[in-house]
């Protein structure tokens with residue numbers, strides 16, 4: 001998977017309450033959630049983000065609540081990939097499970113500013129800042145997680161696995 | 170002989186059908202319970218339906234409508250309805266309607282639904298609360314919960330464990346909340362990221378289950394995957410009269426390996442608050458007396474249990490809330506609410522001019538029942554003080570224990586009981 005877009009860079013400990021505040025949790029419609037993505041951190045984010053854009057943040061991105069509405073809103077807002085120094089555990093799982101690509105790479109985060117044009121090759125873990133010409137390499141995922149990503153999320157993987165088990169029995 | 174293991178490793182190994190596991194290992198486990206609530210269940214149900222028409226075991230599925238109940242508006246009523254319809258269709262036994270429902274993490278232990286040794290996933294980050302009973306319970310998102318509903322299974326990366334040895338007697342007015350805020354202040358909001366926290370030592374052993382649950386509850390605020398406390402006589406005395414199922418006790422081996430061990434002298438812990446906007450932004454409460462407030466909330470899955478109610482009532486007895494402050498008290502379950510009435514606590518709260526609510530998460534997540542307006546500030550016994558957590562993005566939340574919260578309500582600013590006349 002290859003992505004290219006403009007970077008939007010934020011700080012550390014970006015929590016799921018600012019990604020999607022509770023006042024919008026009475027809906028589960030992705031397009032509705034997307035309209036309020038990151039609203040309490042940067043009210044202009046939803047209007048300026050363009051399809052393919054890349055979200056960049058420091059440590060502990062997505063901490064707090066388990067609300068899957070958070071990665072859903074980011075994905076539906078058109079963000080192609082989130083690059084952070086580290087992710088909170090539940091957000092990490094949720095992103096993999098719903099097929100929102102995420103990458104851990106501290107050097108890339110330090111080497112990217114808001115507005116930079118960034119190209120990502122998720123298969124090789126290569127992150128290129130096209131504005132500065134710098135190139136970074138993210139940690140590859142363990143094969144098990146790679147497999148979930150390749151299926152497009154946990155639901156398709158579970159379905160495929162169950163079908164295989166049924167065939168075998 | 171398998172390798173020495175921690176409680177977390179033993180529970181995960183047992184549920185993966187393995188003799189031993191090592192940190193970092195990716196495993197698939199059988200689950201004892203799959204939990205979700207009125208916010209997360211609707212998505213989990215949709216995901217489950219993509220896999221199957223029937224849940225894996227209607228007796229091991231737990232759905233608790235607690236966040237926006239009693240329904241705050243039409244949209245939240247629809248969410249609850251989606252959950253209720255599914256529960257009826259599937260014959261799910263662990264569901265509580267308004268009038269019986271309470272905040273999930275107070276309700277499940279109280280009703281004996283979770284028991285020691287369980288492996289539990291919950292589509293709610295504070296599922297880690299049941300670690301106080303010796304369960305490995307952890308928060309997940311709705312897709313994990315949906316797959317759990319469909320298959321009774323989940324994948325885990327075996328976490329490293331961090332041990333917190335807390336010894337010594339807590340000073341009067343200091344409780345579980347101060348212990349966990351102290352720890353989060355010490356290690357930071359990602360200090361236990363991807364790790365299981367294990368709390369032990371004489372302070373923990375002499376603590377009631379209510380206090381222990383407050384500690385395990387906030388493991389997630391340090392990034393922890395679980396917050397485990399070993400089963401002892403206090404646990405057994407709590408669990409045995411209410412348990413729905415028999416249970417297995419797991420104890421860490423003396424030579425188990427930890428990523429880190431912290432020794433904490435409990436006698437040094439003071440009443441602690443966390444200032445906006447991170448739970449790690451801790452200060453001694455006595456150093457924050459100049460901070461004026463508009464609202465106090467005493468409740469939530471962190472501090473809405475009977476001991477918390479008693480502690481708040483002791484401060485509020487014979488006093489009234491400062492006229493500039495709204496004090497909202499929310500017992501976490503119907504049983505606790507009933508106990509508050511029977512013990513005369515509710516009377517004390519009403520006499521003190523507090524609003525006493527039916528059990529709900531409500532203001533804790535800025536849902537309803539006391540959201541904050543522009544620029545307002547609250548002292549609360551909840552667990553998160555992120556930007557906008559309790560209402561307007563410019564509002565502020567200060568986390569505290571129930572005694573400090575009650576004293577602050579009377580004083581109109583952050584206060585300790587000794588500040589009141």
Ligand code: SF4
Nearest residue numbers: 295469470530533534
């Ligand atoms: S009381 Fe607050 S933290 Fe606890 S489950 Fe409810 S919303 Fe979440």
